[in-house]
Amino acid sequence: MGMIAPGSTLGILGSGQLGRMLAIAAAQLGYRCHIYAPESGPACDVAAAFTSGAYDDAAALAAFAQGCAAVTYEFENIDPAAIDVVARHARVAPRRKSLETAAHRAREKALAEACGGRPAPWRTVTSLAMLETALNEIGTPAILKTATEGYDGKGQIRLTAAHEASAAWAAIGERECVLEAMVAFEHEFSILLVRGIDGSSVAYPPPLNEHRDGILARSSVPAPDAIEAQAQAATALARRLADELDHVGVLTCEFFATADGPVFNEMAPRVHNSGHWTIEGAVTSQFENHVRAVLGLPLGSTALTGTAAEMVNLIGEDAAIWPSLLAEPGAHLHLYGKDEARPGRKMGHVTRVTR
Incomplete structure (x- = not known):
């Protein structure tokens, strides 16, 4: 190949x-x-x-x-x-194994544990009785997530007490889920690893991820010290996951930075919203490196092009400020060409790089 x-x-x-x-x-x-x-x-x-x-x-x-x-x-x-x-x-690329693992929350958490990672306490749930048992074991507060097809905060319900089980099970559609314990964390961050066909890999500096209403609002590098201190361990886990999957391309792993070290949240077998800053903020963007990996080309440098970079999503009506962003020195505007600005819909993003 x-x-x-x-x-x-x-x-x-x-x-x-x-x-x-x-x-x-x-x-x-x-x-x-x-x-x-x-x-x-x-x-x-x-x-x-x-x-x-x-x-x-x-x-x-x-x-x-x-x-x-x-x-x-x-x-x-x-x-x-x-x-x-x-x-x-x-x-x-990526191969089937990456897709079917990352597309299913229970599978990805089980693999993370097998590779030495630490997700939040969790249980598979396929019935109301299993949910009630899981709540008894994990406790509340907890979050019930669909096993598949969840993104940007969709397919998730928070439970603050055990008596909410029946209503939550009905609201989630009585489908296969995972129940996760809520963890105390200081920051959210991601590791964007790129693995080539030959098994070589490179990783980007970990961005601090800030969410609004369950949707990523801002990613920035360099990350706070609390994340930097856990980046090596998180990157090592991402690399073990990629090797186990024989993954080719970008593999994104999301983490919580906690007092006890990085807690694995979920992964995506693809380029990721938290890596959009790399278009202007890194020597080689996540998109170019993914293309390079899939096509068997040498991987590019992930070093920063400046001292810092941030990406801010333009969500829904936020995109209406695009004329002012065009006028802002140093702002790099990306609009996706979508015809309708709906609440929660990602319409574009803006990147700023500090030289």
């Missing part, structure tokens, strides 16, 4: 803003991108081709993959069977 030469086509499953930024990074290296998704989205605006198809349409997936030298994906809520179809016709 050697290097794929410029001029080839990289396929991307998913048409959102992560696919858009991947396609831009690939184009800068001389590659064409072909987007496959059920509906057109921001990625299609900057890609050479788009195929509209369902992720369970094997014939459409095969036809798409046959025109690609390699294929990656921008989000993990895809049936792993789609990866199997594509893999029969093109190189796929």
